[in-house]
Amino acid sequence: GENVEQHPSTLSVQEGDSAVIKCTYSDSASNYFPWYKQELGKRPQLIIDIRSNVGEKKDQRIAVTLNKTAKHFSLHITETQPEDSAVYFCAALPSGAGSYQLTFGKGTKLSVIP
């Protein structure tokens, strides 16, 4: 089955700096990679996703890059703000009939210091 490794497990940045979270996956058949943000005591919510036919996707201060050859993808947050403080999870979904099970990384706790 799929295995997703996520690094770092914790990340502290100064407000206004950039943050980068990296994930690697093992199943070359995976072709959908969402990122979820979970604020303290809340549910995970999708913030951005990327499909394997795209190398990069941006949404305002958030971007995700995908390197299929190396089997890794990254979340980039620019101009960080205190409200970006949360736990971020990456995930991977294999393609193919009957493939609906997301495999999640263990999460990165991001702290943005004012």
Add this chain to the structure above:
Amino acid sequence: NAGVTQTPKFQVLKTGQSMTLQCAQDMNHEYMSWYRQDPGMGLRLIHYSVGAGITDQGEVPNGYNVSRSTTEDFPLRLLSAAPSQTSVYFCASSYLRSQETQYFGPGTRLLVL
């Protein structure tokens, strides 16, 4: 619409007790799933369903049962609770088409003494 709802929000059980965690969605999603979240372990899939009457095991199914009698509801049953089942449980749902966003419920925090 309410999205994905879960009840209860918080529950304390004694070892050996049984209970059912409820999950419902009003988005007509075919796919529903249960995850448990433990510190440092991320989200681990317990069971999932691709439609009424169809369920399958995920990564950590032991100690849990599920059923799917309707599209809307996907209850998770703990037959004999153990302290190792202390966790936060999330239900999620999505359309069955490939690569669709999964929507999570608010979670149930379970403490087994």
